[in-house]
Amino acid sequence: MASDPTLPIVKSLLLLDSEGKRIAVKYYSSDWPSVPSQSNFEKSLWAKTNRMNARQEAEIIMFDNYIVVYKYLGDLMFYVTGSQDENELILYSVLQAFFESISTLLRQQVEKKTVLENLDLVLLAMDEIVDGGIILETDPQMIASRATMRGAEGEGPTATGTVGLAEQTFSKAFAQAREHLTKSLLR
Template sequence: MAAMDPTLPIVKNLLLLDSEGKRIAVKYYTPEWSTVASQASFEKALWNKTSRTNARAEAEIIMFDNVVVVYKYIGDLMFYVTGSQDENELILYTVLQAFYESVTILLRQQVEKKTVLENLDLVLLAIDEIVDGGIIVETEPAMIASRVTMRGADGEQNAVPITEQTFSKALASAKEHLARSLLK
């Protein structure tokens, strides 16, 4: 493996937990949490540390367990982004913004545990569009949402054959097409 540029910002993980600290969608990019047990332990400790703060209006930044944690609550969900202790907090904040704003766009402003669980595929795809292997690849929420839904800049569905779409996406596409044809 080639040596990575030391100036490149690296995300250690993206976490989406519910209001009780239970895992909804997580992605770890560094080896210190290589087991599910170590991940669960970190998530529980982090939730215990942050659950009593009020990070609803603005994101909060803390140093926890030798990592920088940027987090924010939306509804009954807690969004977290972590980086090494010498990582730039503004970059991590930008990733956090991209994370929850793209989820907000994808879920049509219905950001709550039930909706996230029903659309978990979209949330996980959004995470993959934001960070790849710990490297930040996209932070523009509208771009992330359009890539996840396979839509172009003009909002039209790209030429994806119906057989390659998930059932829910195919149904949504059919509903949108019907609605457009009825409104003409």
């Protein structure tokens, strides 16, 4: 990939548990060419950040010549890394999109067990945020909508929050039944 100096690039998105174990990770750089090198990076990053208090606001650090923006939510640690030349505010907006979309998708029940049960949605959300290191979307509602494929039929989140997949199917069936009943009554 040719590098454009004006294009912000994300090196990795990491979701680790409170013990530093991998939950969901995406690497977009050849800086970590193998799983052992990725694992070593994750362990040393976790060791550096696990005692810091990033619960209310995100923290930004320089680590191994990378800018790392991270935040804790529940028993999970969210990380976004970029090169040392990258804009911290852009990386912060990616981090915000990352954990807010996960929070929306999991209905504010962001904990390791729930994430593991919904790992497919988490990975889809990560794919909606960044592709090949290029930032695609930072609006958490849009990311959650795309991850659950609500945007395809023009459906979106309700005013009170998001609609789950089961409710979506039921509401679609109910709408079709109502439309069929209306047509049969008007004949």
